[in-house]
Amino acid sequence: MIPRTEGPAARGTRPAPGGFDRRLIAPMVLGSVLNPVNSSMIAVALVPIGTAFGAPPAETVWLVSALYLATAVGQPVIGRLVDMYGPRRLYLVGTSLVGVAGVMGALAPSLGMLIAARVLLGFGTSAAYPAAMRLTRSEAERTGRDSPAGVLTALAVAGQTVAVIGPVLGGLLIGVGGWRAVFTVNVPLSAACLALGTLRLPRAEDASWADGRNKGAGSGERSNGPRTDGRSVDLPGMTLFAVVLVSLMLFLMGPRPDRWYLPVLSAVAAAAFAVRELRVPDPFVDLRVLGGNVPLLATYLRQFLGYTTAYSFMYGYTQWLEEGRGLSASTAGLALLPMMVAALTVSTLTGRREAVRTKLVVGALVQMTGCAALLLVGAGSPVWLLLAVGTVLGVPQGLIGLAAQNALYRQADPARIASAAGLLRTFMYLGALGASAATAAFFPHRADTPGLHALALFMLAGSALLLATTLPDRSLGELTPRKA
Template identity: 35%
Template sequence: MPRQPAERLGHRLVVPLCVGAVANPVNSTMIAPALTSIARDLGVGVGVALGLVTAMYVASALGQPLAGRLSDVMGPRRVFLAGAVLVAAAGVLGALATSFGVLFAARVLVGLGTAAAYPSALTVIRDRDRARALGLPEPAGALRALSTTSLLTLTLGPVVGGLLVQWSGWRATFLVNVALGVLTLALSVGALPRDRPWSTVPWGRLDPLTVLDVRMIARNPPLARTYLRFVLTFTVIYAVLFGYPQWLEQVRGFPPAASGAVMLALSGVGAVLVLGAGRSRGVRGPLLVGAVGMLAGGAALLVVDATAALPLVVLVPVLFGLPQGLNSVTNQLTVYRQAPEEGLGTATGLSRTAQYVGAMLATGLLALAYGEQATDGGLAVVGAVCAAVAVGLLVLTATDRALRRG
């Protein structure tokens, strides 16, 4: 048979995987512009409203390895579709919420639902027999597609959230999840390969104690070091992603739309680099380049202040686009190669947990550095931490012999 139909079928599968994976990064940042309105309408303090951010981070951090384990045992299609249903249900619950408690529950549900997409998508990609049968792209190509959509939506989240709040109110940020969930289901039902029959599911492998498989990590030191690189990288990325716009608006006086436009440089550079990073079999080089970019970005934060020229202000997110683009996809490709054959879903879930550990460390760093409001001094503290982390990543990467083997 001609190859063209197989190629079309491959794209038909990769597209719903990417659409499903969008929900997690966009929800992690889209809520930020809505917090003030939510606090006012539901009669809670802004500090309490910030709990909505933490709720999703914690739920996602715990849900990612669980979803990965369920994908390994029950099959990725079931987990992927169940996650889409939860995302749509959470959107309805949040849009109709009349109390903070209900809204908090909706955010937890969003975290659990969106946590299902990425580990199950990687499990689908890892199935080599299905990949050959369906004419899928090479795994690195699918990883590039997943990483690119995640990077773009992560940075676009605040912009989209701000526009929705301005036009329709904060409830619209939850209705987005209804659209994402329904669209994911519509694209996936006929495209995702069917899992093994229920009667052949190895239920004995579904041990709750193996979700956070410490023994797997202990037996695989290279994988443990990759998780550490995830934590360090995303501590810096989230610190810049959340902290730099605050400084732009509170110190430099940028309107939200202008600060969002500046931050698009980060996602733009990251997306371009993702396309190249996944094409190379070597992983050590891209990781070192990303760490150097992070070091340069940290140094730039040390000198940027209220009087800095605009080109220097824009240069900061450009520099941090290097680690976001290179380190994110390269570390994920490394997990793909280092994970046990039968445990990719669990291993991928743990990598996403490591990412959200970094996000929570970043929020703590910003709380210590900024206090009540962003300042030049606080930004310098963030820059010093970023530079120190970059040095640590350089040493960790340069001395990792497993990476040298490619």
């Protein structure tokens, strides 16, 4: 039992052990949705932004890629810092950057400046989700209870809801204030996160927080509490990791023979990264532990496959509704409402039961069905068919992400839960980057129906791979809550 230090109303203190500290839920949830809301709102803004700056889809797609490239690098890096120094300070710094990026995007005079704002948004939104997972784990340790399904479901449902409602919100904002409004909305969101984070997140130096984080340190285990030794920050490892991702994704966004050096650079940096991480005592990514955790690696792969299909649909279908079907940005956003309702309903109904394997199998099968249905869609398709396709593809969005998050919580080393969660988000964003690359490839000039059908076949193949990696994995059926 961990005693109170000053009382539950004092800033930075923790209540006596019992249930999950519900004061944490609001900043955790609000912060964790900053990235999905920004990634989804931009879907309906790509066409108006392209019109404003005279840029084709192959250029505006960088508004998508820039955010995900920055986040793919930033999530595990900041997650590692959260594991080392505690969530509060990283949360506050990250959400501050979101507000700055919002102002920068609202005033941007060029497409290049908008892309820079999206990069800053990517880094700024990278802190909240690892912080939330670290807080969830620390609460389980503090209370002696390991029943986080409700909290994990809240995080997943919130992220999925705003990811799907984002196009609707983006369309409404564009209708009221033009495309710049999708950037401006980050200012009040950032202010709300800063206020909640300052008032409710525990300080790392709080005695009860530190004690809960360092449980087991006296028995010879590595402490996962906040550290102040700057030498433990593996800056070379983080830099090499960034080089691997950036060079690889730059090539995938524009694969041409004259860019042969990019995959070579990525391979060389990956080799150097592996050598360093295997030699240093406190690596950025503990490859020895990660390499021996095959179930967790499989979870990362399934996260990548699931979200490659999900984001291919979100970006590709939305652009096709506007250019191939001739809908306005706001109407295209409203056309995705059934997908939002389906995802939210499925997540809410199934969230309390982990059932990881069942969710992944059902999600993959329904995703394959939705991709096949896309092949029936054309410029003259009735509205009911357009809505039905979105509804079908909303179901796996309510299953796959939640299943992967629950699997990671059980499979990851508790001492590195934030960095492991950051890597999970990295694979999600790698899927989004793969989706944006596919969208640019299948829609080189405009989002037409033949391009949509080619994209649907690409999505169908990814969904089949997701099913193939899930069916033989018996470890998924053995995941059970840890005893505290």
